[in-house]
Amino acid sequence: MKLEIKNLKFGYNSTPVLKSVNMVAEPMITAIIGPNAVGKSTLLKCICGILKAEGSIIFNGKDLKEYRKDEVIKAISYLPQESSTSAVMTVLEATMLGRINSLGWRINDEDLSASMDTLEKLGIEELAMRPMNELSGGQKQMVSIAQSIIRKPKVLLMDEPTNSLDLQRQLELFDVIQTITEDNGMTTVVALHDLNLAARYAGNVVLMNGGKVVASGSPASVITEAMIRKVYGVNARVTLDGEGIPQVIPINSTRKCRIKKAIMG
């Protein structure tokens, strides 16, 4: 289902962070890219309702404000950046929390089956009885995904899901995200720093800078050498692979390195 964001504005105290953001996300993976502190995480938090922003978020043709709170929670699932949670609970218990609104004092077979089916879908069913605090970062991230998709959301928002994952885990994670997005017809919006991952997996790339969307479209149309130089201040070589997917090789910074300047004077 289509997610349309119109003229979204948000600020922390008197500091504006989002300055009239406009974008559209269709049922596919949309990657939000941009340098640090341009409002990527804030945008995701505004979409899922953690932060209250000015403007409109239109979901399936209707403003989110017109939906009931439980409908929004059911439809939109948000995965924060990897948290340092040390919760002492099993993977199965943590996964079940994704269905918090249907959970009663007694766990019924439906909740149990939904949790196990989700873990199986992600290929981590053998972790079901393992305590969360004994898992690796990558395993915890998979559990977070299980928690997010267990209630079959229409929109999945993910903030830097590959943080602290090695190369293999990053690719595996995105393969999973791509599969569940396609299988469930989900609108997945991912805030990402890794331009190569964004180019490889996203159908739509949204580039943010200074609290605004400055470009959006196919990876090849947004991820260009000129854009990287202008927005990131980095000289990079961008080549297209056999499938027409851009590949970014950073060369050097166009700005003087502040650390080097401080040391060398």
Added chain:
Amino acid sequence: MNVKSKEAYRKMMGRKYLFLLSILVAIFLTFILDIMTGPASLSAKEVISTIFFPAYSERSVQVIVWTFRLPVALMAVVTGITLGLAGANMQTILDNPLASPYTLGISAASGFGAALAIVFGVGVLPFADTLFVPINAFVFSLISCMAIYGIARFKRATSETIVLTGIAVLFLFDSLLALLEYTANPEQVQAIVFWLFGSLTKTTWNTLGITVGIVLLVIPLLAIDVWKLTALRLGDDKAKSLGVNVERMRLKGLILVSILTSTAVAFVGTIGFIGLVAPHIARMLVGEDHRYFLPFSALSGAFILSTASVLSKVVVPGIIFPIGILTSLIGVPFFVWLLLYKKRGYW
């Protein structure tokens, strides 16, 4: 869901129920032992028959059990439940393993409020004459909770800031208490000091009834939020995205902690470490699914205080040792052990 997983889940739940049964049996044993011990020793048979069939017991045994020991033994269990629940709730809502009514100064604030009422007979609500001690204790514990909460909200303070604020609150109310002692006469000072040691011997059926009533009032208020409290352990953002109103949960939690702590402090005095240690024991045994974590914290608290109550009567024969001193003496080495155990990831 495959059969193997369902079996594994049932096994896990079975283990939790086994722990539950074990701790209930342990509490029952310490409870009976608590009534048996004292200047006049009673047998388990005498205790049980006097509780269930008082008409068939000797008059002296009836008096010892029903007038003196039963309310004290029950108060040990109920106060343990109160402090265990307060500690567990506080550690969850503040996301901090060091949080407890004692370490964050809420007990000290509550104690100061109660001491103020005891020494000067001054209540913050002058119309509530008979209840001014617990009400004073509650108002002061609420003030300290709100101070900690206010700092926690101020510019998204970290849990370390909260703990430091709690320590500041602890020192503030300890100083105010010292000032109160400085200005009081020797009899009043003696009364404050004895009272602050923490003692179950002041228990009457009335104070026990009020404490039980308050615990029964608070338990359903916590029970309806078990899943929300569990979700809080995943972090604020995740809990919010699951529809939990984190701010409201914290405020509600702190008010409930104030009620529980002030009740315990008003009737029993300041008893340390139970609110800190009981949730850690529960966490290690059943994890942090709050459907089990909260009851286990409560029952662990009951077990520790009931055991301490027995020890308070046997550690120095013929004298009832102040229970607050004992819980701290037991609590400190246990706390150090917990700090070392932390490496294994239980927080």
